[in-house]
Amino acid sequence: MSAPTPPAAPQDPQFPQVPGSPIPGAASTAAAPAKEGKLKKVLSVVVLIVVAVVVKLGIGYVFDSPVRAAAGDCVKVTGSENNPDVETKGCDNKDANYKVLKVVENTFDVNSCTVGEAALAQEWDDDKFVLCLDPVKK
Template structure:
């Protein structure tokens, strides 16, 4: 007598993840390209403008002015900061006329977008 073979367990196909539709893949790729383009434009224009933009200080603020007369570099500083070398006495709006400041003050013409103004400055007394 021969033994019958043991019963075989039914075999089911291995579960597979459903294939993503081709449209989603193309849409993600398109969004990735758009995001890279937006980032490139932001880097080219936005970040450069942010770091090279003039200081829009108000009266009472202190600043550090370095660079040449024709190309000054201005940074806002705390008035107690050792690097602060001028205090903004007043801001004259809608002009580049550095003579709008009173005698004895330094003047610095600035432009912020379409807004133009002159910072009237006095040296910080240390």
Template structure:
């Protein structure tokens, strides 16, 4: 003789899982991925912090770094006397307005240049130097 089967439980949309048959163990419930969610959130924050640091220091260095011109290079100097902007350029470029005569390293002393030469002191972090410039004759 076999045991009578229990009546089928009505299906409730809130509980879509089937009820186990009489005498069967209930199916294991998967664990909630709480640890995985916290790990993803933590890694996301770490990535954002690294990106912020890279932007703060990396981009600032690229766009605000001094011109590393050498003697014989031409530059275009624009901006005010107190805040000049210097870009290296080809000497044949129409925008080139100065030629670098010499570079004096580890100083801000603009008097290191010969009288009559323009001098431009540059600094970035611990690096400092003076560009001695001569106007380009066109």
């Protein structure tokens, strides 16, 4: 004689039975967090890439701009002749090594300086100018 099989549990349409799962309704709850987690990771990577590109291009663009000194200002010029580094300084600052005698606008021609001992051409996008410089007397 064989034991009678228990009747199948009634299926509730609101909670479908997943094969192999003893808990009704366990099907969709596990898949949703996995998809959300993957989406968050992808979005995080995209945001990091965008931030890296902005930092790489944006900050360099802002900090590499030429020094806009006026006549009478003092500057510290370092670096090579082909790649000078210029910082505006107070004329009483010990690091200042040149005084700007004149600024010639809309040119990149260092021969446009008629005063001073040195000339420094600066260009930034469409803005170009030459600083006519004289060494600071200490």
